Amino acid sequence: MSCKVKDTNLNWTLNVIARIVVGLVFLFSSFVKGVDPLGTSYKITEYLTTWTFLGISFDWLVPMATLMAMFLIVAEFLVGVLMITGAFRKFGAWLLLLMMVFFTFTTLFDAITNEVTDCGCFGDAIKLTNWQTFWKNIALDVPTVWIFMTRDLRYRRRFERDMLISIFAVVAMVIFGLFNVYNEPCIDFRAWKVGNQMIDMDESLQVKSYVTYRNKTTGETDEFLSEELVKKMEDPAWEEAWEWESSRVVDPHEIRAAGFSMLDYEMNDHAKELIGSEDYVLIATIHHLDKVNEQGVSSLRWAAEYAKENNIQMVVLVSALPEEIDSFRETLGADELEFYFADATAIETMMRSNPGFVLMKAGKVLGKWHHRRVRNMSDMVLD
16 A cells, blocks of 8 residues: 655655654664663563553563563664665655554553553653653654655665665664673663762751642642741631641652662661761672572672772672572672662662672762673772
8 A cells, every 4th residue: 555645845855854853763762772771671571560451461571571672672773774864765664654553552551541650762861751652652653654655755776775774773783782781781861870969968958848738719739848837827717728738758868769778687778878878888789689690699709809908888789588698698608798678670770780889978879880890890099
């Protein structure tokens, strides 16, 4: 089937503009995913474990999540390259149309059900709500339809050139993606980026309490500081007209990573104490204890020795049961190390590597190392 569109300079110009716009969006989307394919695989895992269709679950596909992530990233990058270069225009138009149909219906379902709160379409670089993502796809559907309708305009078969472009695009993104799978992401869009201040160390900052009240007549809401509210409530007329709705507390010394904790065996949280320590603290992160290989164990032993020699406190943050930790501690042969518990997702957000290493001081992230690169830590000059 082919929609007949008159071959005019205007229609051709609109085709070129549409391909450039859509191509750039797909290139950006694939790049920010390719920077962190494991992050994309975590998002796909969330979909697979959350969604069901006609009573059928997709948990059995979870082991293939990383492969699926790489396939999606490469496909998006290929579409972007095909759009920009005009290579394989008919194939590219079909592939683009099919992907946009899939994305549009997926994000519509997301927006309606909100079962997965963030589609991850732009990785960790740009966060969109489900409805924002859906309307973004609707906006892209317009040039997509035009590209599909005008796929035959001034079409010339250039098989060898187009094949070389396509092979280069696929190979380049596969290499780029695999590099970031087997190392930490080359660009870090996450909260625990090197240089980020995870806790505000200004002791003069005070905890503030806010209270939201609703006007009984108009339904409007207003938020007040607790100190302001006390003055408001001195007026009986105001207190009669407004009713309490909600409250919140803002602690400037909270860690700037949602849901992050470092629990000991008695379930006491030491996160603020360790992250905000004025001394160097090296945190070894393990989000899946059963997947730590021999190289990982070796890196932990090296890091423990390095920390000891340089008077650095080293702790291990792990998602595992106490008995599993005790068994691993014996394997590691480092009884002096302190182990803390955390949610696996929080650890994965901190470091993709398993294990990984994060050097902190006074609430600031000074360095991060994949376990394959942990010996690079010795290159850092410590004051």
